[in-house]
Amino acid sequence: MxxxxxxxxxxxxxxxxxxxxxxxxxxxxxxxxxxxxxxxxxxxxxxxxxxxxxxGNIFKGSLGPPCFSPTRKAVREIAFKLANQLGIPHRFNRTMGISGTDWLNLFLERNRDLFVLEPEGVSLARIQNMNRKIVSDYFKLLEDILIENNLLNNPASIYYKDESGLHLNNKPEEVIAKRDSKNVAAVTSGKKGETITIISCCNSEGSFLPPAKMKKED
Missing domain, CATH: 1.10.10 (Arc Repressor Mutant, subunit A)
Incomplete structure (x- = not known):
């Protein structure tokens, strides 16, 4: 119970x-x-x-390292471990160390703010060495460059480029997160495979450059 x-x-x-x-x-x-x-x-x-x-980090963040939304299997494994640690009687699968799918469905029914979502895959390399100070320093440097080159009032000369890598060898599992969760991500494997990178670029006035596509082998 x-x-x-x-x-x-x-x-x-x-x-x-x-x-x-x-x-x-x-x-x-x-x-x-x-x-x-x-x-x-x-x-x-x-x-x-x-x-x-x-x-030199003056920004207050949450306690502990950044966390990712757990998969359905991870939630079932956590339920099994908690039941054992707290001495709660259960009929979970002791061989596999996991709770049943019926328990998970009932858990989601009791917690209506949780949903099964499809996350965006994020490689482990992208989340390393990232913290509030690095992000703050980046935007401070960006502001200094815009001011130094008189670009703050010249949106036609301010371009933003973004890329999206489509990894063809691995797809992240669905995860459980709150209804209003934004940018849900899951760490994907580091295995080599084929990657298609799509690049887009536009300025602050909304003018776009023709999109570009690059295909490579990792």
Missing amino acids: PTHYKRKVNKTRGNCTQQDLENALESVRKGTSGVNEASRNSDIPCTTIRRRLKT
Whole structure:
């Protein structure tokens, strides 16, 4: 039978706001307070303040690494592991370590905000070395270039190029996510295969260049 489980965590961990974090870092940089005092005033751990000062990352994100929506099989495996860990009697498949499809269907019925969606495949290489600081630095550099070259008021000279790679050797499994989820993605395998890349380009006024297509072997 389903049970209600509440994970025990540090109550203050991750409760600070973006402004709290910026104020704490600024006070230490200016010398108006030490790390320990800034930690007491903001309720932010000393280790967090020291790490942020060292890396220069002032953006508050969610706790833990970025996560992807689980597949139906992954949800069934998680249900099996949780049932065993919490000592909940069940009749799941112990040989395969997975719950049944009937359980999954009932789980989705009880949680009407969850749906089975087809995700966009994202290779593992694209998600490595990506964080808020890198994204922030990119847009800051872009803004500086636009200002330096007087392009902010010249949309006809600002072009945006995008490409979409169609991997013919692997298709991601459907995943379970909330109804209003945006840009649902799943990590695909790194196996070699044929890739078709479609490139499009337009400027800020809406004028498009002819599309281009490139076919290559990975």
